[in-house]
Amino acid sequence: MGLDDVNNEPKLKSLAQAARGKELNTARYILFGVGILSLVVNIGLFFFFQSQIEDARKRGDVLDPQAIAMFKIIVGVSVAISVSYIIFGFLVKTFPVPVTIIALVLYVGDWLVGIALNPATAHQGIIIKIAIVIAMFKAVQAAFAYQKELQRERDDFAPDTPHD
Amino acid sequence: MTDDIFEAGSSDEGIQAHRPQGRSPAQHAHDIAAKPMSIPVAGAPGELEGKASAAQTPLPRLTTFFGKEVIAPARITWAAVWLLLTACAFLGIGFISQDFRPFVFLVPFPAAMALALWVSRSGTVRFLFTEEGVQAAGLTLRYSEILGLYVPDDAPKRGNFAVHLLHDAGHLLIPESITPSSLELFDFLDSQPLGQKILPPVHSVFQNFLRQQMLLYGEKKIHVYSAASSLPGYRYLRFWTCFVIALLVTGISWTVLPSLVLGDRQSEWAVVGIVVTIVAIFFLAICAVARWSPRRPVKNWQRSCLIVTPSGLALIQGDLQGELRWEEVRDLIQRKGTVILKVEGAQIVLHDVFRWPLGYIFQRMQKYYLAARR
Numbered sequence: 001m002g003l004d005d006v007n008n009e010p011k012l013k014s015l016a017q018a019a020r021g022k023e024l025n026t027a028r029y030i031l032f033g034v035g036i037l038s039l040v041v042n043i044g045l046f047f048f049f050q051s052q053i054e055d056a057r058k059r060g061d062v063l064d065p066q067a068i069a070m071f072k073i074i075v076g077v078s079v080a081i082s083v084s085y086i087i088f089g090f091l092v093k094t095f096p097v098p099v100t101i102i103a104l105v106l107y108v109g110d111w112l113v114g115i116a117l118n119p120a121t122a123h124q125g126i127i128i129k130i131a132i133v134i135a136m137f138k139a140v141q142a143a144f145a146y147q148k149e150l151q152r153e154r155d156d157f158a159p160d161t162p163h164d
Numbered sequence: 165m166t167d168d169i170f171e172a173g174s175s176d177e178g179i180q181a182h183r184p185q186g187r188s189p190a191q192h193a194h195d196i197a198a199k200p201m202s203i204p205v206a207g208a209p210g211e212l213e214g215k216a217s218a219a220q221t222p223l224p225r226l227t228t229f230f231g232k233e234v235i236a237p238a239r240i241t242w243a244a245v246w247l248l249l250t251a252c253a254f255l256g257i258g259f260i261s262q263d264f265r266p267f268v269f270l271v272p273f274p275a276a277m278a279l280a281l282w283v284s285r286s287g288t289v290r291f292l293f294t295e296e297g298v299q300a301a302g303l304t305l306r307y308s309e310i311l312g313l314y315v316p317d318d319a320p321k322r323g324n325f326a327v328h329l330l331h332d333a334g335h336l337l338i339p340e341s342i343t344p345s346s347l348e349l350f351d352f353l354d355s356q357p358l359g360q361k362i363l364p365p366v367h368s369v370f371q372n373f374l375r376q377q378m379l380l381y382g383e384k385k386i387h388v389y390s391a392a393s394s395l396p397g398y399r400y401l402r403f404w405t406c407f408v409i410a411l412l413v414t415g416i417s418w419t420v421l422p423s424l425v426l427g428d429r430q431s432e433w434a435v436v437g438i439v440v441t442i443v444a445i446f447f448l449a450i451c452a453v454a455r456w457s458p459r460r461p462v463k464n465w466q467r468s469c470l471i472v473t474p475s476g477l478a479l480i481q482g483d484l485q486g487e488l489r490w491e492e493v494r495d496l497i498q499r500k501g502t503v504i505l506k507v508e509g510a511q512i513v514l515h516d517v518f519r520w521p522l523g524y525i526f527q528r529m530q531k532y533y534l535a536a537r538r
Contacts, residue, residue: 011372011373011487012369012370012372012373012478012485012486012487013485013486013487014486014487014488015477015478015479015484015485015486015487015488015507015512016486016488016492016507016508016510016512017486018483018484018485018486019484019507019510019511019512020507020509020510022483022484022510023509023510141509142509142510143509144509145507145508145509145510146509148508
C-alpha cells in the first residue's frame, strides 16, 4: 500500500475542533444552568409578590398600580431572558458566534441593569458572575474559531464552481 | 527547556547513542538540543538516525552495579523531629513547673502531628542489579525489557536525580535519594543491552493515521503512548489522612484530658476539642472516600491513546478524539501535572493517564513542535 492509497483513506476528525466543541458544550451547560436557575427564581419571585399583593388588597391597603405594572414588566423581561438563555443553550452549536455573543451581551447587560436598579446588589455573587463572564468570553473565542474551521471544511468539500 | 532533556535506550532521533565519556548528562543533553533537527521527507525515513548514531561509539557494558543492592532510604522528616522536640519541651516545662496544663493543651497536637509525619513518610526501597536485570518491589525487569531511561526536566544540575526506567507496562522510578551516585547508576544502566521500542497495538480509529505516518516518517519517529495499567492515587492523600488523624487525636485530647487530668469539667478547651473532633471526623470521611474511589482525571481513561509524530499527534482521551497538526498548535506548556496544547479558540489538556511519565511525553512533543515551527 502506497502513500497515495493511505492519503485517500478516511481521516481522523480535527482534535482542535473537538476541543472547541468542548468549550461550546461548557457554554451550553452554563447557559442551561443560568437560564433554568434564573427562570425558577423569577417565577418564584413573581408568585411570592403576587401573593403579597393579594394579601395587601385583602387588608384594604392602597397599592400603587404603576409600581405593580413595573414589577410585572421587570419579572416578565427577566423570565424572557431566562428562556432565551435556555434556547441559546440548544442553538449554541448550530449558530456558535451569534449565540455566544448575544448571550454574553445579554448577561452583562442584565447584570448592569440590575446594579442600576438596585446598587446595593452590585457585590452579590460577584465571583460567580465574573467566572460566568470569563467562561462566556472564552466561548465566544472558541465560537469564532469553530465557525472558521466549519467554513474551511465546507470550502474544502464544496464542488468547484463551473467555469463559463 | 530542552537543555535538560536527557534520555537513553529509546530508539528515536538517533539520540539513543550512549553518552560520550567525559560528558555529564546535562552536557550531553545540551549537545542533543544543539544538534540541528529537521523533519525527514517522505521516502527517506531514518536518515537522521543513521548519521547521528554513526557519530558516537557505544560504551562497553559496565559491571559496577552487578550483584549490588542500591537502597533509597526513607527520608528523615525533619518537621516531625522538630514537632516531637516541641512536644517534649512542653512536657518538660510541665514537669518542671509541676503544672499539667501545658501537657494537656500544648503537647497533643505537635506529638500527634510528629507521629503522623513520621508514619506518612515514604518507605525504604531496595533495587538489586544483576547481570540480567533489576529487581525492586516484587518486580523483576530484564534490561531487554527496559525501553528507555528518562530523567525529568527539573532534575537538579548537581547531586542525585530521579531516573525512570521505561518498560512496556509502565515505568519504574529510581528516586534521587539512593545512596550511590545517580550519575554512575545512569551510566551503568545506559551501558546495558536495553530493549528496542516496539509500537504497541493502537485503537482501530488510529489505524489509518498510524499507517500514513509510518509511511511518511518510519516507525522510529512515531511514538505511541497507550493508557497506563493503573492510575496513582491522589497526591499527598497519605499525608492528609495522617494530618486529620492527628487533628482527631488532638480534639479528643482537648475534650477528655481537662476533666481527667485537671478535674476541670467545664473547660472552654473541651468545647474547642469537640469542634476540632467534629471537623476532623468530617475531613477523615473525605479522606476515606478519596482513598476508596480511585482518581479519574478523565472519563474512560483506560481507552486513552496518544500518537506523537513529526507532523502532529492523534489522541483519544475522554470525549476528545482526533488528530492535530503542529502548525495548529499556538503554544505547548507543561503545568501542574498536565500538558496543555493551546490552539485557536481552545486548549487541549493531556492528563497523566499514559503508561509513561507525562514529562517524557512532553519532551517528545516539544521536540517535534519546535522543529515544526522552525
